[in-house]
Amino acid sequence: HEIVGVVTETGSDAKEFKVEDKVGVGCLVGACQTCEYCKQSLENLCSKMIMTFNSTDTDGTMTYGGYSDKIVVHKRFVYRIPENLPLDASAPLLCAGTTVYSPMKYYGLTEPGRHLGVVGLGGLGHVAVKFAKAFGLKVAVISTSPSKEREAIERLKADKFLVSRDSEQMQVAMGTMDYILDTVSAYHELLPLINLLKPNGKLSQRSRCNFLLCHYYLV
Ligand SMILES: [Zn+2]
Known part of the structure; x- marks a missing residue:
């Protein structure tokens, strides 16, 4: 749940990111995005939130977090990492930070x-x-x-x-x-x-x- 890496592909609606951008993913990969908490960017309080690991995804499969080589994540839960910040130093910011x-x-x-x-x-x-x-x-x-x-x-x-x-x-x-x-x-x-x-x-x-x-x- 402190995942860092480089974008290899983007969806047609994910225009905020491009291939080779340095990005990170924290503890959450999903939420309803319509409830009162999601609307305040408090997705961690959403009753339908999906954790990055050990959680049931929207397609019914289990989420495996950073143990996988690649991960597909909705753009809402992807964070840009500045070019001048090393990836290994960025990872702890996504949970502990x-x-x-x-x-x-x-x-x-x-x-x-x-x-x-x-x-x-x-x-x-x-x-x-x-x-x-x-x-x-x-x-x-x-x-x-x-x-x-x-x-x-x-x-x-x-x-x-x-x-x-x-x-x-x-x-x-x-x-x-x-x-x-x-x-x-x-x-x-x-x-x-x-x-x-x-x-x-x-x-x-x-x-x-x-x-x-x-x-x-x-x-
Ligand atoms: Zn919600």
Whole structure:
């Protein structure tokens, strides 16, 4: 579902693309395109959406995603990749990238100079740090693994690294963050993260968590 490649053939109505264009395909290859969600470009909420892999296509066959050598995709679900962007570097943007870029833009976690905490430094977290630095944010990576500090600071240029199991470090950082982007997929407590936020801070949850109601602005 992070498919990149080159166009080899186009349908008569797919005039936006031409042979040899660099393109990508994300998690979706189909949707009804007529419901209220599709009309708002929210095809991921469409009850008839078709996933790129392990889904039933309109002809009743199974979708196999990027495991195939070639794929036929409706133009609505094909994205142009700029000439100067290498294909291998583009692929993660089609799932991990959009999973963090979309909430950052949609909920306004992008104001330069603001302080963002990125929880977890896996596939989602590492692109989140790169986007955040490009937006001009001050970035703290929050992780259970002290071994990730070097990658966070030296390679991804994060400003700060917090070990979430170190209660002293977490205590010092309380109330210092404007935004938190939580990318951890394992079940974990939200409260220690919420404590890091300033009043009216925003926390965007990208995965499952033990949900706790609170007066902070959860997005
Ligand atoms: Zn729809």
